[in-house]
Amino acid sequence: MAYGGQRLVVPVTLAAILLVACQNTSSTPAVESSTRTAPRLTAPPPSPAPTAAERSKPVTPEAARNIANNCFTCHGPDGRSPGTIPNLSRLSAEQIAGKLKDFKAGTEPSTVMGRHARAYTDAEIEAVASYIASLNR
Secondary structure: OOOOHHHHHHHHHHHHHHHHHHHOOOOOOOOOHHHOOOOOOOOOOOOOOOOHHHHOOOOOHHHHHHHHHHHHHHHOHHHOOOOOOOOOOOOOHHHHHHHHHHHHHOOOOOOOHHHHHHOOOHHHHHHHHHHHHHHOO
16 A cells, blocks of 8 residues: 555554543443433532622622623613613612612512512612713713
8 A cells, every 4th residue: 555554554453442442441331222311411500699798898890880781781872771661861879779679679560670680789789870870970
């Protein structure tokens, strides 16, 4: 052969045998594929709840801006709603924070806002409310 094919047969065969041997190191007999059960998929463990120290940390302006960007997805750029979703651009920080806390407590009916508000600490609510209100000046 022009490419030395015969010289490669033995090393390639040996490599294949070693590969198979390394993959089948189990001491239990192989199980027929028809009797195997599919591996069970489990959800990742829930992330641990924030500690009291983590929840009491001051909220950075960057974090407040990031939270506000979530708000702007529905409420429009800088809280200026282009449609039927409430406009945040005319509200004070106290009004925004109060409404979010009412959603969080469940005292204000909502479709999705209660779920959003429950995800934030009171400090985060205060920070995002201040951030959004500061854009309206």
